[in-house]
Amino acid sequence: MKVKSRVLMAGAIVAIAGIVMLLILTLTRPPLEIEAHNAALMDSSSGQLLFGQREHEHSSPGSLTKLMTIYLIYDRVAQGKLYWTEPVQVSRRAAAIDGSKVGLKETEVLDVESLLYCIALPSGGDAALAMGEHLAGTEANFVELMNRTAADLGMKDTHYTNIPGFDSPQHFSSAYDLSLLARHLVEHFPDILRVSSQMETTISRQVNGEKISTVLRNTNTLIPLYRGCNGLKTGHTIGAGYCLCATAQRQEAKLIAVVMGAESIENREQETVKMLDYGFDSLHAN
Template identity: 40%
Template sequence: MKKWIGALLAALCMVTLLPVQAAAVELPLTSRAALLMEKTTGQILFAQNEHEKLEPASVTKIMTLLLTMDAIDSGALAYDDVVTVSANAAGMGGSQVWLAEGEQITVEELLKCVCVSSGNDAAVALAEKVAGVTELFVEQMNNRARGLGMDDTHFVNPTGLTAEGHVTSAHDIALMSRELLTKHPDIRSFTTIWTDSIRNGTFDLANTNKLIRRYDGATGLKTGYTASAGYCISATAEREGMELIAVVMKGETADKRNADAKALLNYGFSAYALVSAAPEEPLPALPVTMGEVDTVALTLPPDALTAVVEKAQAAALERRIDLPESLPAPVRQGQQVGTLTLCSGDTELMTVPILAAEDAAGRSWGRMFTDLLKMAVFAG
């Protein structure tokens, strides 16, 4: 099994995808930095000042949500766990849900408070529940960021409140947004809430992300604002099986920020499509020479069959399979034996390795001797 996993990972590294040209068009954006990413492939479709280090404000909370959901998935935390609010959490300024010291509230309701109302007090309460103290949680935030390749990022707190050295970039926000959506799709049950309540219906919540109501297919994700950060957002939406992540930083107003996010999403949905490279018919078994078996089954890397293409190309896709007439034994499971190429006209869009789905051992001396005897008998 370990050899098969290793071979599969090596095969994934062989996938060749023609990169979509980021920022190939001019969009009428007013915000300082922006980036558009397709979620499944991680391909960047548009970028503007995407690596500039800027304050993210409450968009920071995407990482807070990611670590909380990680803890839930690992079993260290549960939605119905009860959190006792500390004085530290209750004392947070900025946007809040007015948690009181000593108040008891579930992890699920705290997630709702962060995703819908962007509560700083709720974010700190979650951070303390996950890591014990906010300092350790912030250390986890930065470790997780490094693991995702967020090289423009340094977190100082779990809320996004203004603090010296608390910065990230549009590129890095897209990375952590993608991680949250792909690893924890259940987060959408919180980020798509328009209005709700906590404390048995006595305290109302309204989503700070107005695109949830005003943009078709919106799935989230997080807004942010401080006087120094300006208006920020990681806006996500899904149409026809393709989910896009539009990041906007340092917008001039909430309306201009939202307009920029919509412009990015509209561009992505109008210009691109998500397609599968998988052939319509199953791959044929490949003959094996000098093996214990006559043929070997073939397969494709399951996580490398999706590509983002321009819609004009999607209408005329072809799949070219290149395989040898036979394979000499031995054949190892996961061994690359050919290629599948996704083409649009003369343009190659994507090349995927075709793999052996099983081992095919070389023919033993005993088997070869028996075969020779059979040949001699039939020849006589």
Template identity: 40%
Template sequence: MKKFTVSMLVISMLLMNLAVVVHANEADTVMEAAAIESQPNSAPALAPNALSAVVIDAESGTVIFEKNSHQKLPPASITKIMTMLLVMEAVDQGKLKLTDMVSTSERAASMGGSQIFLEVGEQMTVEDMLKGVAMASGNDASVALAEKIAGTEEQFVAMMNERAKQLGMKNTHFMNSNGLPVENHYSSAYDIALLSKELMKYELIRSFTGKYQDYLRKDSEKPFWLVNTNKLVRFYDGADGIKTGYTSEAKFCLSASAMRDGMRVIAVVMGAPSTKVRNAEVSQLLDYSFAQYMNYPIIKKGDVIGTLEIEKGMESKVDIVAPQNFTILVKRGSNTEQIHYVLDMDESMRAPIVEGQPIGKLMVYQGEALVKEYELLAPSTIERSSWWKLLKRSTKSLFH
């Protein structure tokens, strides 16, 4: 009888282990199902007039509602979200300074549509050009910045498409930096939401996109009054961006960002029939999100969530510090007591380790269901240690 009990226990444990393996392999399926369940099936009237729409939680990236969100459509001037992102990343990487002067080429000055009326040879700082793109949707400023960063707009477009791939924008292909109509230039509402999520991490961008009016060349003989093309920043509580777009082919497009009670939501509408409809449907998407959902904090940015042992490294261990807030999106009023996380990480890794190298995952569960998975990356580069240092470290450990 005792032997039978032990055997059943072993079988039970094996089955549990098998279930864990299957569960890990099907994580994407489980999370996809969870995302579908979270969508507002009771709200089919959201964005009824737009060709495509999506709204996401900017913290976790969770989709709250979508309608044809992966459909390839002309993005018009919301293309400039990528242009602004590449400018900010160049500044972050030290390749560009906000105070650097940008000269206006003949090509940049010749751009039609919305513009800040740059003249050939005119110079303006990166910061002012960026403001002109963010607020006035300057096609001329977009091309001038593209040429400043990459030498030519064509080379800049190659950078745009490469960055789109890195962000997981699977239904996007850019042909220019400003969104003026051209063949084979397209994106999707979901891809634009991913892009917008990345851009809105920058405080400087939020200070531009969230402002209703400002000036360029304020103290010159030719001051230029900037009025934000996104009227929601004036009329919608918490709105601070991001970018409008319109061409006769794309119709009226908008990627909007709003923040309330610490929760940022990004809503994208493409192919709306008018400005009024576009703004109303985006407002409705934002209203629904804030009313129905909230962010539940798992780990705060800066918290130590684990320690990684480094075999044969210059350092023997390194703390894994949360590079961001880790949260999940939950329905307001839902039971959060069963929410917990598990670190799926090797106890040790062998040097060398490169900064940004995947080292494990943080997996968030609600009960037994996996609801969110975050990839953990090495916080710094750890070089392989010399044999002499390893010997000293081993000798020291013998006497402690």
């Protein structure tokens, strides 16, 4: 009995020492400081917010707006209301759009899967508008759908006025809402990570009767630089600054980091890396 008691006592001492060491590490860890204006770090599995900096403040999301179009594409495919091989004709308005675009031509026809790649990798506003018009008839109708969906997903700090993500006083979101949207996207439709983790792909197009190939390059240059990074979307406008919604996984730990209002591409990547490192350290998944 004495030997058993000693073994139990030794085990208890080891356990207590481990807890004390964990508390010391937690208490002595320097606070996370992010230079970007808004930031949020979320545990994708649980939805727990691990870090926030003005995470509920209304801010221009830039092309992170397109995450909602991507979500709605997957949602409609899952419901059987849309098919990956379904043809979509590009309107004059979509072809003439300003901002980031693929260069789609009026009356050109692409399938839904190709348009998804056009939105997810090079952030094609022309492709996003073409999909929105295809799904809802007009941009105005699709924007209504975007706002209804945002409300359904619990995005309380978000209001959309356009599909591509142009700056507008009434077009805003928050770092928390975007991390919430990203979580719904990757947890319900994990195929998006297969798409968004590709640094480039090639699609075939028919333009004026001529078959051409177009290389689509991913604007998320953090993917090959950070171990475990597998998505998700970049954004930039004058009003939004440089934005990034990044996803990463190590072992079983899955993180979503949102940075808004960074000063440059390099700055948004540096701040995102700081948050991801902090998150994986918190979840002990290094």
